[in-house]
Amino acid sequence: MMQKEIRLHKKILRKKILRRIAAVMIMQGIIWGIIFFGKQTVLVKAATQNEQQEESTSLALQEQLLDEIQIDDMQKMLNEIMADHTFSVREALLNLINGEEPISKETVRSFLCSLFFSEMKNEKEMIWKLLLIILIAAVLAEFADVFGDGQVGSISFYIVYLALFMILMENFTRLGNVLSQRLMGLVNFMKVLSPAYFMTVTASTGAATATVFYEGVVDGWDDPRLVSIAALRRRGFTPESIKMFVDLVGVTKAQGSVEYPMLEYCIREDLKLKVKRMMAILDPVKLVIDNYPEDQVEYMDVANNQENPEMGTRKVPFTKELYIEREDFMEEPPKKYFRMFPGNEVRLMNAYYVTCTGVDKDENGNINCIHCTYDPETKGGNFAGRKVKGTIHWVSASRGINAEVRLYDNIVDEEKGVYNEDGSMNINPNSLTILKNCVLEPELANAKPEDRFQFVRNGYFCVDNKDSKGNVLVFNRIVSLKSSFKLQK
Numbered sequence: 001m002m003q004k005e006i007r008l009h010k011k012i013l014r015k016k017i018l019r020r021i022a023a024v025m026i027m028q029g030i031i032w033g034i035i036f037f038g039k040q041t042v043l044v045k046a047a048t049q050n051e052q053q054e055e056s057t058s059l060a061l062q063e064q065l066l067d068e069i070q071i072d073d074m075q076k077m078l079n080e081i082m083a084d085h086t087f088s089v090r091e092a093l094l095n096l097i098n099g100e101e102p103i104s105k106e107t108v109r110s111f112l113c114s115l116f117f118s119e120m121k122n123e124k125e126m127i128w129k130l131l132l133i134i135l136i137a138a139v140l141a142e143f144a145d146v147f148g149d150g151q152v153g154s155i156s157f158y159i160v161y162l163a164l165f166m167i168l169m170e171n172f173t174r175l176g177n178v179l180s181q182r183l184m185g186l187v188n189f190m191k192v193l194s195p196a197y198f199m200t201v202t203a204s205t206g207a208a209t210a211t212v213f214y215e216g217v218v219d220g221w222d223d224p225r226l227v228s229i230a231a232l233r234r235r236g237f238t239p240e241s242i243k244m245f246v247d248l249v250g251v252t253k254a255q256g257s258v259e260y261p262m263l264e265y266c267i268r269e270d271l272k273l274k275v276k277r278m279m280a281i282l283d284p285v286k287l288v289i290d291n292y293p294e295d296q297v298e299y300m301d302v303a304n305n306q307e308n309p310e311m312g313t314r315k316v317p318f319t320k321e322l323y324i325e326r327e328d329f330m331e332e333p334p335k336k337y338f339r340m341f342p343g344n345e346v347r348l349m350n351a352y353y354v355t356c357t358g359v360d361k362d363e364n365g366n367i368n369c370i371h372c373t374y375d376p377e378t379k380g381g382n383f384a385g386r387k388v389k390g391t392i393h394w395v396s397a398s399r400g401i402n403a404e405v406r407l408y409d410n411i412v413d414e415e416k417g418v419y420n421e422d423g424s425m426n427i428n429p430n431s432l433t434i435l436k437n438c439v440l441e442p443e444l445a446n447a448k449p450e451d452r453f454q455f456v457r458n459g460y461f462c463v464d465n466k467d468s469k470g471n472v473l474v475f476n477r478i479v480s481l482k483s484s485f486k487l488q489k
Contacts, residue, residue: 217411217427218411222234222466224236224406224408224476225408225409225410225411225431225432226411233450233465234462234464234465234466234476235408235462235476235478236267236450236452236460236461236462236476236478237263237267237478238267238270238271238452240270241263241266241267241269241270241271242263242266244266244269244270245262245263245266248262248266249262260410261483264479264480264483265483267460267478267479268460268479268481268483271452271454271460271478272307272454273305273307273308274308274452275305275452275453275454275460276304276305276311276314276453276454277303277304277305277306277453277454277455277456278440278441278443278444278453278454278455278456279302279316279349279393279394279395279440279441279455279456280395280403280405280438280439280440280441280444280455280456280458280461280475281323281324281325281393281394281395281400281438281439281440282325282405282435282438282455282458283325283326283327283435283438284323284324284325284326284395284437284438284439285323285324285325285326285329285367285368285369285370286321286322286323286368286369286370286397287321287322287323287324287354287369287370287372287394288320288321288322288369288370288371288372289320289321289322289354289372289373289374290357290371290372290373291373291374292319292320292374293320294320296319296320297317297318297319297396297399298317298318298319299315299316299317299318300315300316300317300318300350300351300380301313301314301315301350301380302314302315302316302349302350303350305454314443316350316396316441316443317396317399317442318351318396319396319397319398319399321396321397321398322348322394322395322396322397323394323395323396323397323400323439324340324370324392324393324394325392325393325457326367328340328392329341329356329359329367329370331359331367338389338390339390339392340354340356340370340372340390340392341356342356342357342358342359343355343356344356344390345388346388346390346391346392347378347381347388347390347391347392348374348381348391348392348393348394349381349391349392349393349394349456350380350381351379351380351381351394352374352375352376352378352379352381353374353375353378353381353383353386353388354372354373354374354375355372355373355374355375356370356371356372357371357372357373358370358371359371393456393457395439395440395441396442397439399442400439400440400441400442401439401440401441401442401444401445401473402437402438402439402440403438403440403444403473403474403475404434404435404436404438404472404473404474404475405434405435405438405461405474405475405477406432406433406434406435406464406474406475406476406477407432407433407435407477408431408432408433408476408477409428409430409431409432409433410428410431411427411428411431412425412426412427412428413426413427413428438475440473444473445473447463447473448463449463449464449465449468450462450463450465451463452478454481455475457481458477458480458481459477459478459479459480459481460477460478460479460481461475461476461477461478462475462476462478463475463476464476
């Protein structure tokens with residue numbers, strides 16, 4: 001009876017040992033499978049194309065797109081991963097744009113087969129060790145009954161366990177290092193792949209995108225009317241505003257959409273206490289103070305930011321001839337119009353009270369000059385003797401600087417829909433307004449690319465980082481001052 005129990009015990013023990021050996025080998029196979037698949041090239045296929053997609057993209061436009069995509073780093077990394085195998089990133093992207101498979105099945109099959117056998121060759125020593133251990137375990141299992149003492153048989157199996165454990169631990173350590181290297185390689189590869197992928201897919205998603213990028217609607221991937229990171233940066237959005245936007249949107253599993261005014265709200269909140277409030281005349285008309293000394297120049301103290309006194313003040317030159325916004329004057333004003341019109345007194349911001357006395361017109365009846373008189377006792381613009389309802393900003397005609405200002409709107413006329421009846425994109429003709437010969441405070445002559453300011457009554461602006469060069473200043477409007485958007489609590 002005792003011998004039957006011993007045999008039964010040994011039989012159960014052998015089954016456990018074999019099951020554990022099998023489990024270890026399966027785990028080993030899983031790890032190598034991860035490494036094998038970690039080395040494969042990512043296959044990219046363009047999403048289902050829109051019904052309005054053009055039949056093909058011309059070779060010239062394809063080359064233009066690929067020139068804008070930086071693929072050298074990606075090609076170098078792939079060459080390191082694929083070793084003796086060759087793969088052209090440029091050719092794959094061209095195939096992707098044209099709706100073809102970027103990589104042939106034969107190339108992938110050949111690469112994986114050679115990769116498998118090369119790894120098997122590298123691990124030949126380890127495989128022979130495992131086979132030897134398995135052979136020893138099998139022999140001990142068959143001859144276990146020979147040992148009179150069951151303890152001797154158990155010790156023999158434990159020794160086999162220990163030898164197997166040591167071999168596998170050594171291999172697992174090495175595999176961990178290899179796996180870590182493979183994963184880091186994939187991460188770096190995806191860093192260089194992602195921009196190229198998204199730009200390529202964008203260019204291959206139909207006639208609408210082709211119209212936007214290659215028919216002169218935008219001037220590149222960083223056009224401020226787009227919503228790419230490069231476009232938002234060029235327009236003037238700060239990293240802090242984008243982070244605020246992401247925090248407000250939150251994370252959700254459900255698909256949804258977010259209003260663009262929420263992003264505009266975030267940039268207003270970020271900039272309102274951080275930037276100087278400057279005077280800029282976007283549509284200038286000359287204002288002449290007839291009773292002001294001809295050659296006199298006064299420097300008015302102007303707060304840099306009324307909501308943030310810590311930003312201090314600056315000196316702004318005031319002269320006989322100024323520029324004001326054309327919309328700040330009307331010959332025949334409607335009711336409740338408190339700005340400048342004949343006979344009305346208004347405040348020149350941080351300067352004097354002035355009263356309009358008349359206008360000069362050209363041969364077509366257009367106003368080219370406004371005349372007024374000033375009250376010397378009202379210097380500073382905060383005279384307590386009487387009140388005026390209208391306040392307008394100004395810039396010295398002789399000391400101001402000229403600049404180009406660009407105003408942006410939605411690139412698609414959403415009220416009419418994204419597409420026209422013929423399938424073409426419904427482009428908003430007023431998505432970009434370019435204002436030449438704007439007049440700005442002289443201090444803005446020192447502005448650098450990506451410097452941000454608030455232009456009084458006109459919104460927040462940023463120096464364009466692409467077209468502003470030397471003495472040529474170009475300002476992009478980031479966002480207007482006011483919006484109907486309200487943050488939900």
